[in-house]
Amino acid sequence: MxxxxxxxxxxxxxxxxxxxxxxxxxxxxxxxxxxxxxxxxxxxxxxxxxxxxxxxxxxxxxxxxxxxxxxxxxxxxxxxxxxxxxxxxxxxxxxxxxxxxxxxxxxxxxxxxxxxxxxxxxETAVTQPDSASGAAAISADDPRWARCDIKSVSLLPNAMLRQQAVASGAVEAILTRDGFLTEGSSTNVFVVKDGLIATPPLSNRILGGITRDLVIELCRKNRMPFEERAVSEAELLDADEIWISSSTKDVMPIVSLNQKPVGHGRPGEVWKALARRYVEFKRNICCE
The missing domain is CATH 3.30.470.10 (Aminotransferase class 4, branched-chain amino acid transferase, N-terminal domain)
Incomplete structure (x- = not known):
């Protein structure tokens, strides 16, 4: 009990x-x-x-x-x-x-x-990067309040967005506001184009994710091309790879957005490289 x-x-x-x-x-x-x-x-x-x-x-x-x-x-x-x-x-x-x-x-x-x-x-996607299948997401306008940087229990918009995703057969709703990427309903978001990883900078519009920070740390430590900058909705829709991150999902590859393939429609090589480094870091901290 x-x-x-x-x-x-x-x-x-x-x-x-x-x-x-x-x-x-x-x-x-x-x-x-x-x-x-x-x-x-x-x-x-x-x-x-x-x-x-x-x-x-x-x-x-x-x-x-x-x-x-x-x-x-x-x-x-x-x-x-x-x-x-x-x-x-x-x-x-x-x-x-x-x-x-x-x-x-x-x-x-x-x-x-x-x-x-x-x-x-x-056992999340990162633990078996070569056999991971990835997940589907939808995009949606971000209707939430202007203090998303506070991890408040006021989550009704997030719940409605997540339900919209589930009803569409997806795991997450990826949000945009005024033409730019913010985050997911319960995750942070990364995009990859031509090998370059990007994620929106911290602001009142997104939550400072703990896993997000770790991904950034690993990218910089391993000299993976990375930028923390504004990401347009057009870039999101044209990305070669999309990742979502959270403390319970680790770093999950999104292979379908709005029922259209992301890149080749399977987890990308940049994500696989990050996943291996992520798992190594976690095992060093939480060794069996």
Whole structure:
């Protein structure tokens, strides 16, 4: 039976209760993180916790724990649910106020802290690059708010976009705004043309992905041609390769966009080279 953590207590998931007056429920007034663990090792946890700190700061929500305490709680919850390969989800909302009011409660109230885990398949496309088949995506206009850099629990547009993709037989919706690529509904996006890798720069329009940062790090370390710059919608549609990245998907090749092949319609050689380096890096951190 799954155990969760809620406001200082580990408990069976069926026992967890959160007030309907919680501002996370009423206003989506909160932030979250998803931290993958492989072989029981929390992957890039410092980077995830740094992003959590930033998101909380942007919403003026008190960070209830130090990084050391967060890491201890993640590790303990992971172990209580069997360890191994899993994702740890943690959410912090502004808390439960006595009355519903848009304004932040003053004085501040204690935040609500919720954590849970889910099984994670460690065998993604990058682990078998030569036999990977790739996935399909659609493109869509980006209708989201102007602070996508905050990892907020306000995800209704993202959910609607992802459902649009699923209804089309795809795994992701890749978004554009004003003629330029932003990101996917739950991923960052890279394009490749003539061997050159490109991804949009950080801004308020995209989330600073932890896996995105690792891909950039590996590209630079291995001298793979790479640019962090504005990518036009035309470039996206004409790309030789498209990749999406996230903490649970690693780096996935997109071989079909809007039911049309990307490049040759199969994972490209640049992605395969990056995938091998990505797996080597991960194994060095989360060795069996």
């Amino acid at each position: 799954t155990e969760v953590y809620l406001n200082g207590t580990f408990m069976e998931s069926e026992r967890a209760r959160i007030s309907p007056l919680d501002r996370g429920f009423l206003f989506a007034d909160g932030v979250y993180e998803v931290i993958p663990a492989f072989n029981g090792v929390l992957f890039r946890i410092d980077e995830h916790l740094a992003r959590l700190e930033r998101s909380l700061g942007e919403l003026q929500i008190h960070n209830p724990h130090s990084r050391e305490t967060w890491q201890m709680l993640c590790q303990k919850l992971l172990l209580r649910n069997g360890g191994g390969n899993a994702s740890v989800y943690l959410q912090v909302t502004r808390g439960t106020a006595a009355t519903r009011d848009h304004a932040f409660p003053m004085p501040p109230i204690p935040p609500t802290i919720f954590m849970t885990t889910a099984a994670l398949n460690a």
